[in-house]
Amino acid sequence: xxxxxxxxxxxxxxxxxxxxxxxxxxxxxxxxxxxxxxxxxxxxxxxxxxxxxxxxxxxxxxxxxxxxxxxxxxxxxxxxxxxxxxxxxxxxxxxxxxxxxxxxxxxxxxxxxxxxxxxxxxxxxxxxxxxxxxxxxxxxxxxxxxxxxxxxxxxxxxxxxxxxxxxxxxxxxxxxxxxxxxxxxxxxxxxxxxxxxxxxxxxxxxxxxxxxxxxxxxxxxxxxxxxxxxxxxxxxxxxxxxxxxxxxxxxxxxxxxxxxxxxxxxxxxxxxxxxxxxxxxxxxxxxxxxxxxxxxxxxxxxxxxxxxxxxxxxxxxxxxxxxxxxxxxxxxxxxxxxxxxxxxxxxxxxxxxxxxxxxxxxxxxxxxxxxxxxxxxxxxxxxxxxxxxxxxxxxxxxxxxxxxxxxxxxxxxxxxxxxxxxxxxxxxxxxxxxxxxxxxxxxxxxxxxxxxxxxxxxxxxxxxxxxxxxxxxxxxxxxxxxxxxxxxxxxxxxxxxxxxxxxxxxxxxxxxxxxxxxxxxxxxxxxxxxxxxxxxxxxxxxxxxxxxxxxxxxxxxxxxxxxxxxxxxxxxxxxxxxxxxxxxxxxxxxxxxxxxxxxxxxxxxxxxxxxxxxxxxxxxxxxxxxxxxxxxxxxxxxxxxxxxxxxxxxxxxxxxxxxxxxxxxxxxxxxxxxxxxxxxxxxxxxxxxxxxxxxxxxxxxxxxxxxxxxxxxxxxxxxxxxxxxxxxxxxxxxxxxxxxxxxxxxxxxxxxxxxxxxxxxxxxxxxxxxxxxxxxxxxxxxxxxxxxxxxxxxxxxxxxxxxxxxxxxxxxxxxxxxx
Ligand code: KOT
Numbered sequence: 001x002x003x004x005x006x007x008x009x010x011x012x013x014x015x016x017x018x019x020x021x022x023x024x025x026x027x028x029x030x031x032x033x034x035x036x037x038x039x040x041x042x043x044x045x046x047x048x049x050x051x052x053x054x055x056x057x058x059x060x061x062x063x064x065x066x067x068x069x070x071x072x073x074x075x076x077x078x079x080x081x082x083x084x085x086x087x088x089x090x091x092x093x094x095x096x097x098x099x100x101x102x103x104x105x106x107x108x109x110x111x112x113x114x115x116x117x118x119x120x121x122x123x124x125x126x127x128x129x130x131x132x133x134x135x136x137x138x139x140x141x142x143x144x145x146x147x148x149x150x151x152x153x154x155x156x157x158x159x160x161x162x163x164x165x166x167x168x169x170x171x172x173x174x175x176x177x178x179x180x181x182x183x184x185x186x187x188x189x190x191x192x193x194x195x196x197x198x199x200x201x202x203x204x205x206x207x208x209x210x211x212x213x214x215x216x217x218x219x220x221x222x223x224x225x226x227x228x229x230x231x232x233x234x235x236x237x238x239x240x241x242x243x244x245x246x247x248x249x250x251x252x253x254x255x256x257x258x259x260x261x262x263x264x265x266x267x268x269x270x271x272x273x274x275x276x277x278x279x280x281x282x283x284x285x286x287x288x289x290x291x292x293x294x295x296x297x298x299x300x301x302x303x304x305x306x307x308x309x310x311x312x313x314x315x316x317x318x319x320x321x322x323x324x325x326x327x328x329x330x331x332x333x334x335x336x337x338x339x340x341x342x343x344x345x346x347x348x349x350x351x352x353x354x355x356x357x358x359x360x361x362x363x364x365x366x367x368x369x370x371x372x373x374x375x376x377x378x379x380x381x382x383x384x385x386x387x388x389x390x391x392x393x394x395x396x397x398x399x400x401x402x403x404x405x406x407x408x409x410x411x412x413x414x415x416x417x418x419x420x421x422x423x424x425x426x427x428x429x430x431x432x433x434x435x436x437x438x439x440x441x442x443x444x445x446x447x448x449x450x451x452x453x454x455x456x457x458x459x460x461x462x463x464x465x466x467x468x469x470x471x472x473x474x475x476x477x478x479x480x481x482x483x484x485x486x487x488x489x490x491x492x493x494x495x496x497x498x499x500x501x502x503x504x505x506x507x508x509x510x511x512x513x514x515x516x517x518x519x520x521x522x523x524x525x526x527x528x529x530x531x532x533x534x535x536x537x538x539x540x541x542x543x544x545x546x547x548x549x550x551x552x553x554x555x556x557x558x559x560x561x562x563x564x565x566x567x568x569x570x571x572x573x574x575x576x577x578x579x580x581x582x583x584x585x586x587x588x589x590x591x592x593x594x595x596x597x598x599x600x601x602x603x604x605x606x607x608x609x610x611x612x613x614x615x616x617x618x619x620x621x622x623x624x625x626x627x628x629x630x631x632x633x634x635x636x637x638x639x640x641x642x643x644x645x646x647x648x649x650x651x652x653x654x655x656x657x658x659x660x661x662x663x664x665x666x667x668x669x670x671x672x673x674x675x676x677x678x679x680x681x682x683x684x685x686x687x688x689x690x691x692x693x694x695x696x697x698x699x700x701x702x703x704x705x706x707x708x709x710x711x712x713x714x715x716x717x718x719x720x721x722x723x724x725x726x727x728x729x730x731x732x733x734x735x736x737x738x739x740x741x742x743x744x745x746x747x748x749x750x751x752x753x754x755x756x757x758x759x760x761x762x763x764x765x766x767x768x769x770x771x772x773x774x775x776x777x778x779x780x781x782x783x784x785x786x787x788x789x790x791x792x793x794x795x796x797x798x799x800x801x802x803x804x805x806x807x808x809x810x811x812x813x814x815x816x817x818x819x
């Protein structure tokens with residue numbers, strides 16, 4: 001399948017055969033969905049050989065492996081990406097053309113696997129791509145949710161959630177592996193058995209419920225290197241033997257319970273980003289996939305090795321936020337109870353194997369499980385955590401005699417809660433943040449006590465993204481142009497080469513080509529918007545884009561208030577020149593996040609008023625793209641002129657959308673937050689539009705009770721006007737109450753929260769001024785083209801290949817492999 005070996009005739013034959021055997025049809029008769037399946041199976045066929053070869057190499061060379069444990073993997077579609085990484089995209093497109101099949105239409109037939117919420121899950125997917133591409137042995141470990149992230153419909157301006165039945169037509173790329181199934185146990189009680197002969201104590205779980213975890217393997221194709229790694233996602237099935245036994249005893253109830261437990265556990269992804277809901281089922285999900293993955297990992301190790309003390313030489317576990325951190329205690333349990341090691345040995349192994357990544361400082365995202373719930377569901381794991389905590393607090397008291405305040409802050413068990421982050425830090429050998437600023441805030445604010453006690457554990461790994469999906473696949477025009485200008489395609493695996501584009505930054509001809517490509521991508525997006533949203537937008541206008549999860553700290557509200565302000569300006573000064581703008585939004589709100597949903601409604605209400613006002617001559621358009629997801633994201637990034645990254649400084653740990661925009665040549669309009677800081681460092685402040693409070697200023701305000709939004713409200717008539725427009729009926733058909741809560745959130749303290757918690761009014765004027773700078777820069781076509789091009793040219797640092805190299809060199813110490 002790799003270009004040199006691609007056999008077009010054989011491939012076409014294979015597709016034709018697949019259509020026949022799978023569907024008893026000819027190519028002409030088959031539906032697009034059936035053709036997608038037939039083509040995917042043909043592609044899988046080619047992948048399988050490399051998959052086998054890769055696993056054989058791992059077997060033979062026995063490299064150290066990373067297990068990347070994550071509740072989320074936001075993969076996006078596989079077909080196109082696999083073809084890109086097999087360097088067969090163009091050949092396959094040609095072959096299919098000859099069969100009268102349009103590859104792009106086929107790609108649209110694939111459901112977008114959405115086993116993640118946003119940045120955290122997408123990062124996990126980019127990491128798997130980079131690990132395979134760089135030739136490292138890696139397993140992704142996660143859950144095969146029956147329903148992924150919900151599909152978003154907009155009805156009458158409101159978000160409506162529809163189930164995402166992504167498996168309804170089957171999944172050509174996955175492989176069920178029942179031979180590796182593992183039992184996972186919940187609840188019951190622990191009986192302590194003392195063995196007189198050996199003098200050992202055994203802990204036996206009784207009266208538990210259990211499910212069978214069945215793995216599905218999903219190939220992760222490396223770029224142009226024949227490496228195929230595995231994402232292993234677990235499904236839950238009832239344990240059949242048990243069920244029969246229960247039926248025999250007439251224990252129908254028990255059998256039904258097992259069925260229900262199995263069905264419920266993997267039913268659906270919790271659609272909360274940056275938010276902890278504390279649901280029992282969520283904890284079950286966490287333990288379910290962590291226990292199954294660890295049992296499989298230890299079993300795999302034991303097939304080749306008998307000295308468990310050397311386990312850390314062969315595996316490392318990266319915990320993607322606190323969600324899988326029960327891994328720490330589960331690994332202890334396996335080593336203590338199933339492998340009969342002593343505490344000290346088990347602890348030594350665990351603390352050499354486990355590493356933790358922190359992705360957020362948002363207080364509402366902190367996982368703190370109620371002890372009663374936790375100990376009821378995971379009685380043995382809880383005992384182990386008690387012992388970890390007991391031993392740790394002895395250390396704290398030794399190091400800080402008499403400082404009970406430290407003990408209170410650092411304890412794992414406290415106030416009736418299990419604090420997962422504390423456990424991860426205590427047991428992990430590495431704690432990393434996801435951008436330099438974020439890591440500094442962790443060290444000096446949120447996790448200060450831990451940093452003081454164990455500074456050697458703390459390190460930064462600034463996030464990255466894969467250029468294979470977000471440039472090669474998402475933006476083929478720019479991709480080809482870059483290859484031509486650099487005279488090589490090596491940027492596909494070495495993004496630092498992009499800096500070679502700088503030499504074209506003053507070349508009129510090259511700049512024109514660059515902007516022509518942007519224009520064609522804008523046309524492509526305009527077509528998508530017309531087809532999917534029924535709104536006509538002008539590709540000659542500035543495409544100003546904010547796409548990301550909806551969260552107050554990300555401040556979509558600031559953006560839309562500013563649109564309201566611009567609308568007022570245009571209405572009031574029709575004579576003033578105004579460069580036409582299209583404000584594009586895309587965002588899902590967690591189903592239960594009321595205020596986020598109000599913001600979506602507000603955006604759509606503003607769109608309705610503005611887009612239908614003929615008097616402004618189409619100078620302003622607002623579009624809310626329904627169902628923002630990986631597949632349409634690729635089209636959106638390619639078409640953006642302006643990248644809105646306007647979170648309240650200190651709140652966005654890193655951001656990764658910011659990097660995707662940069663890669664595609666869109667300058668950042670943003671705050672000095674997360675990875676924006678490093679983006680500006682790379683591209684130069686003159687090639688970005690930076691505004692607003694700094695993280696230090698924000699933190700300062702927060703530590704001193706906030707600020708008074710009425711200062712702004714009373715002092716700035718433009719701000720006052722847009723705030724009043726939330727409740728004067730302008731955007732609500734005369735309804736004064738529709739946006740009252742948003743209005744109140746800006747001006748009044750509500751349910752224990754400060755007024756304007758996210759400094760929207762405070763930053764408003766600075767934001768509006770930055771937007772004026774955007775307009776001025778855009779009017780100067782040459783200047784803008786240069787800025788845009790330099791963004792692409794300076795994005796080298798933000799490849800996830802760089803990030804993964806740092807993880808490998810500084811945390812994981814993996815062996816490089818060649819297949
Ligand atoms: C937290 C709880 C549940 C689900 C998701 C989260 C979460 C998501 N925490 N952090 N994130 C984002 O992670 C990205 C990848 O590191 C960051 O770029 C982004 O700033 C985080 O908000």
